[in-house]
Amino acid sequence: MGIIERIKEIEAEMARTQKNKATEYHLGQLKAKIAKLRTQLLEPPKGSSGGGDGFEVTKFGHGRVALIGFPSVGKSTLLTMLTGTHSEAASYEFTTLTCIPGIIHYNDTKIQLLDLPGIIEGASEGKGRGRQVIAVAKSSDIVLMVLDASKSEGHRQILTKELEAVGLRLNKRPPQIYFKKKKTGGISFNSTLTLTHVDEKLCYQILHEYKIHNAELLFREDATVDDLIDVIEGNRKYMKCVYVYNKIDVIGIDDVDKLARQPNSVVISCNLKARTLTLILHVAQQLNFDRLLAKMWEEMGLVRVYTKPQGQQPDFGDPVVLSSDRGGCSVGDFCNHIHRSLMKEVKYVLVWGTSARHYPQHCGLGHVLNDEDVVQIVKKKDKEGEGRGRFKSHSTAPARISDREKKAPLKQ
Numbered sequence: 574m575g576i577i578e579r580i581k582e583i584e585a586e587m588a589r590t591q592k593n594k595a596t597e598y599h600l601g602q603l604k605a606k607i608a609k610l611r612t613q614l615l616e617p618p619k620g621s622s623g624g625g626d627g628f629e630v631t632k633f634g635h636g637r638v639a640l641i642g643f644p645s646v647g648k649s650t651l652l653t654m655l656t657g658t659h660s661e662a663a664s665y666e667f668t669t670l671t672c673i674p675g676i677i678h679y680n681d682t683k684i685q686l687l688d689l690p691g692i693i694e695g696a697s698e699g700k701g702r703g704r705q706v707i708a709v710a711k712s713s714d715i716v717l718m719v720l721d722a723s724k725s726e727g728h729r730q731i732l733t734k735e736l737e738a739v740g741l742r743l744n745k746r747p748p749q750i751y752f753k754k755k756k757t758g759g760i761s762f763n764s765t766l767t768l769t770h771v772d773e774k775l776c777y778q779i780l781h782e783y784k785i786h787n788a789e790l791l792f793r794e795d796a797t798v799d800d801l802i803d804v805i806e807g808n809r810k811y812m813k814c815v816y817v818y819n820k821i822d823v824i825g826i827d828d829v830d831k832l833a834r835q836p837n838s839v840v841i842s843c844n845l846k847a848r849t850l851t852l853i854l855h856v857a858q859q860l861n862f863d864r865l866l867a868k869m870w871e872e873m874g875l876v877r878v879y880t881k882p883q884g885q886q887p888d889f890g891d892p893v894v895l896s897s898d899r900g901g902c903s904v905g906d907f908c909n910h911i912h913r914s915l916m917k918e919v920k921y922v923l924v925w926g927t928s929a930r931h932y933p934q935h936c937g938l939g940h941v942l943n944d945e946d947v948v949q950i951v952k953k954k955d956k957e958g959e960g961r962g963r964f965k966s967h968s969t970a971p972a973r974i975s976d977r978e979k980k981a982p983l984k985q
């Protein structure tokens with residue numbers, strides 16, 4: 574029997590089993606069995622190099638965003654409109670058959686947007702090009718899940734399930750469970766609060782299913798069996814996802830309003846005929862793309878840092894772009910970004926912006942920078958410049974930062 578058939582069989586058994594206190598342990602065990610099989614499914618078949626077929630696109634820019642959705646929801650139309658790169662759009666399904674990259678220029682950064690073939694239910698098990706599409710999604714920083722506003726709300730759940738089946742966790746943070754395998758000593762089970770979803774016996778059983786007999790387990794939140802399995806599997810990818818409801822030009826205003834109020838959602842229309850609707854919505858841009866871009870930017874969590882040479886104004890057109898998810902946002906990360914050997918030469922840095930308590934603040938390599946901070950590097954041998962630089966800097970704090978400060982007062 575193949576892996577997929579075995580998964581189906583266990584799913585059927587779970588569906589047949591009534592949920593109650595007595596079956597709780599058995600159901601937990603079945604969940605772990607499915608998780609193990611799904612992980613097996615993700616491993617590339619023996620003998621293959623694991624490569625795809627033309628879906629790999631070189632990373633470019635400061636971040637990568639994937640468009641994921643059912644066929645004909647408007648992914649290609651959206652890519653063309655946001656990036657200017659043409660991607661064939663048509664009224665029939667599966668118009669797009671490969672991965673098409675475009676570039677969004679936003680906030681002085683370049684963001685790679687990827688158009689992908691539509692995926693369908695069963696994609697995670699290999700239907701259509703689902704697995705390749707999902708692999709590209711996993712390589713991205715965030716996902717834009719494009720949905721047809723005129724279609725059933727169930728589509729969002731189906732897609733989420735498909736992505737979860739391959740280990741993607743959308744808009745969730747990793748469970749607060751400490752787990753460490755040991756060589757000896759049995760299983761030590763602890764929790765910092767009362768657990769309502771799992772108990773010690775259930776955890777032992779799940780660990781047993783994974784043939785783990787020595788481990789340390791500490792629950793720091795009221796986690797579920799699924800959370801525990803995620804932590805044991807250890808291969809989950811936690812990603813931000815923005816739900817993009819397209820084609821709002823074809824639905825009523827009440828429905829638009831309902832969709833727009835959902836968490837992490839943006840309603841848009843790629844159809845120029847939607848002008849009348851946007852008039853009713855009072856949005857500044859006729860298609861609501863500005864809100865989509867702003868939301869995308871916010872979720873990406875990029876941090877722009879401007880370098881200020883001593884005695885000069887910073888170059889506000891050319892930021893160093895950092896990310897807390899990839900590489901980190903400390904002064905050290907900033908230095909590494911400029912030059913690998915720079916960190917050794919740095920004595921301290923001067924920081925202006927929302928991460929600084931006062932202007933400029935003397936900071937070490939561990940200081941965490943915020944978006945739009947300005948940094949001046951003071952090198953070790955640069956003794957004389959240090960004193961002058963520091964004094965002078967006070968009087969020439971960059972204008973952009975003081976403007977910003979008026980709007981958003983500094984954090985203490």
Ligand SMILES: Nc1nc2c(ncn2[C@@H]2O[C@H](COP(=O)(O)OP(=O)(O)OP(=O)(O)O)[C@@H](O)[C@H]2O)c(=O)[nH]1
Pocket residue numbers: 642643644645646647648649650651661662663664665666667668669670689690691692819820821822823841842843844
């Ligand atoms: N009414 C309306 N139609 C739209 C909108 N956006 C796209 N369309 C139409 O929807 C159809 C499908 O658009 P595509 O961009 O090809 O959709 P896709 O998601 O890339 O489709 P596949 O590549 O086949 O998965 C086309 O006929 C578009 O003109 C919109 O906002 N409103």
Ligand SMILES: [K+]
Pocket residue numbers: 644645646662663664665666667668669
């Ligand atoms: K299409």
Ligand SMILES: [Mg+2]
Pocket residue numbers: 648649650661662668669688689690691
């Ligand atoms: Mg397409």
